[in-house]
Amino acid sequence: MTQKVAVLGTGKIGEALLSGMIRGGWAPSDLLVTARRQERAAQLHDRYGVEAVSNAEAAKSADTLILTVKPQDMGTLLRELAPHVPADRLVVSGAAGIPTSYFEERLAAGTPVVRVMTNTPALVDEAMSVISAGTHATAAHLTLAEEIFSTVGKTLRVPESQQDAATALSGSGPAYFYFLVEAMTDAGILLGLPRDKAHDLIVQAAIGAAVMLRDSGEHPVKLRENVTSPAGTTINAIRELENHGVRAALIAALEAARDRSRELATGNG
Numbered sequence: 001m002t003q004k005v006a007v008l009g010t011g012k013i014g015e016a017l018l019s020g021m022i023r024g025g026w027a028p029s030d031l032l033v034t035a036r037r038q039e040r041a042a043q044l045h046d047r048y049g050v051e052a053v054s055n056a057e058a059a060k061s062a063d064t065l066i067l068t069v070k071p072q073d074m075g076t077l078l079r080e081l082a083p084h085v086p087a088d089r090l091v092v093s094g095a096a097g098i099p100t101s102y103f104e105e106r107l108a109a110g111t112p113v114v115r116v117m118t119n120t121p122a123l124v125d126e127a128m129s130v131i132s133a134g135t136h137a138t139a140a141h142l143t144l145a146e147e148i149f150s151t152v153g154k155t156l157r158v159p160e161s162q163q164d165a166a167t168a169l170s171g172s173g174p175a176y177f178y179f180l181v182e183a184m185t186d187a188g189i190l191l192g193l194p195r196d197k198a199h200d201l202i203v204q205a206a207i208g209a210a211v212m213l214r215d216s217g218e219h220p221v222k223l224r225e226n227v228t229s230p231a232g233t234t235i236n237a238i239r240e241l242e243n244h245g246v247r248a249a250l251i252a253a254l255e256a257a258r259d260r261s262r263e264l265a266t267g268n269g
């Protein structure tokens with residue numbers, strides 16, 4: 001049976017997923033989108049050939065509803081959707097923080113809900129999408145969610161109790177790397193390099209390091225030791241990183257992101 005999938009609230013994440021699904025072989029005629037503004041709906045239709053409909057229409061005609069609005073907009077969207085969503089629809093939430101119970105309380109009894117935390121590298125098919133089942137989601141629902149999100153990268157199943165931590169690590173994760181690249185590019189300027197060259201050097205170092213982390217099978221400590229020559233340059237930099245508490249700062253930063261994800265649990269955070 002053909003699955004009809006609707007993406008509701010098609011912003012950055014929703015569009016990344018939509019384009020990935022189409023690249024992954026989903027027919028635009030099996031996809032629906034909703035958007036708040038008419039111009040956005042028209043833009044999505046022009047770009048991807050998908051039909052843009054109202055939220056109520058999507059709830060009636062799609063088998064799977066993927067909700068990609070901001071956590072703060074989820075309550076409003078659910079109030080709009082609730083009267084129109086039959087209990088056999090699979091509801092997939094892409095929102096940070098909001099637990100599956102939030103949806104289960106607001107939709108028809110027995111509605112299967114799957115919670116997914118993806119990240120923006122979905123735009124280049126390098127996402128990590130972390131997937132958890134709600135009370136009524138079956139193995140088949142999880143498999144379908146994996147099929148959908150695997151069009152934009154890797155997927156990983158975790159118990160829902162680990163979703164806030166996953167959000168702090170991989171949902172927000174790309175931002176930390178961009179922040180580091182920005183800071184190290186500034187360092188390059190301090191050391192006298194032109195900004196564009198400093199940027200290229202750091203980005204290629206990041207790509208090289210990322211590929212080695214993924215493909216070498218070595219522990220990150222070993223990879224770092226291989227760069228760190230006795231009485232060499234790297235150990236001087238590492239000492240400064242430790243002196244400035246960068247490890248502790250990162251642990252505190254991710255703990256703060258995890259706490260914020262918990263706060264968003266009401267959807268009104």
Ligand SMILES: NC(=O)C1=CN([C@@H]2O[C@H](COP(=O)(O)OP(=O)(O)OC[C@H]3O[C@@H](n4cnc5c(N)ncnc54)[C@H](O)[C@@H]3O)[C@@H](O)[C@H]2O)C=CC1
Pocket residue numbers: 008009010011012013014034035036037055068069070071073076077094095096117118119120171172
């Ligand atoms: N940006 C990121 O890196 C990540 C975001 N997320 C989650 O994805 C969700 C979306 O985030 P973004 O794509 O960054 O936000 P966004 O603001 O780009 O997209 C949300 C879209 O929802 C639309 N919208 C809001 N209420 C609506 C309604 N009632 N009906 C139809 N459309 C409606 C907005 O107009 C907007 O286009 C959030 O819940 C966020 O927690 C998850 C992983 C990473």
Ligand SMILES: O=C(O)[C@@H]1CCC=N1
Pocket residue numbers: 096167171172
């Ligand atoms: O900052 C946020 O709330 C979203 C969720 C994970 C990444 N961006």
